[in-house]
Amino acid sequence: MEMISATQPDWRREKIVPGRYEPAKYLLASIRRYQRLKSMGGIISKMQIPLTVFLHRFWSAVCGADIPLNSKIAGGLLLPHPNGIVIHPDAVIGPNCLIFQQVTIGNGSKPGLPVIGGHVDIGAGAKVLGGLAVGAHARIGANAVVISDVPENATAVGIPAVAMRQG
Numbered sequence: 001m002e003m004i005s006a007t008q009p010d011w012r013r014e015k016i017v018p019g020r021y022e023p024a025k026y027l028l029a030s031i032r033r034y035q036r037l038k039s040m041g042g043i044i045s046k047m048q049i050p051l052t053v054f055l056h057r058f059w060s061a062v063c064g065a066d067i068p069l070n071s072k073i074a075g076g077l078l079l080p081h082p083n084g085i086v087i088h089p090d091a092v093i094g095p096n097c098l099i100f101q102q103v104t105i106g107n108g109s110k111p112g113l114p115v116i117g118g119h120v121d122i123g124a125g126a127k128v129l130g131g132l133a134v135g136a137h138a139r140i141g142a143n144a145v146v147i148s149d150v151p152e153n154a155t156a157v158g159i160p161a162v163a164m165r166q167g
Contacts, residue, residue: 006118006136009075009095024079027059027067034069074118081124091128094118094136104129108147117152138163 063082068089076096088106112131123142135152144161
């Protein structure tokens with residue numbers, strides 16, 4: 001089995017396939033476009049931003065997701081069921097991650113915001129809260145509440161989540 005990279009984004013994972021209904025990919029595309037337009041500057045970019053913001057709001061409503069335009073999300077993100085996903089704009093998400101429905105990534109009792117490494121899989125209903133780090137290739141179980149660091153290649157489950165190394 002081929003190991004998915006934790007450092008190099010696989011942009012094919014976000015590619016929109018004509019004829020397929022995958023609203024999460026359109027939502028991500030609006031975020032990527034907005035960020036590209038903001039970085040370019042110029043009058044043409046400024047004229048295109050309002051339409052891009054409208055499309056982001058539209059796809060956010062369709063998905064039922066709260067992922068801000070200024071999010072720090074690396075490429076290759078998969079959102080198979082985007083309903084109820086909430087991501088704080090200052091949280092950092094590495095390349096090639098997988099996030100299921102009803103996941104919250106944001107503030108917690110520990111100061112700061114999560115930094116999630118590359119190729120991290122986050123199960124449905126999980127909460128990743130506060131200033132913590134989730135290592136590359138980690139897995140977070142469904143409904144886990146992560147409030148402390150998760151090492152690389154570990155699986156975190158429970159409330160509060162406990163990280164277990166894979167042997």
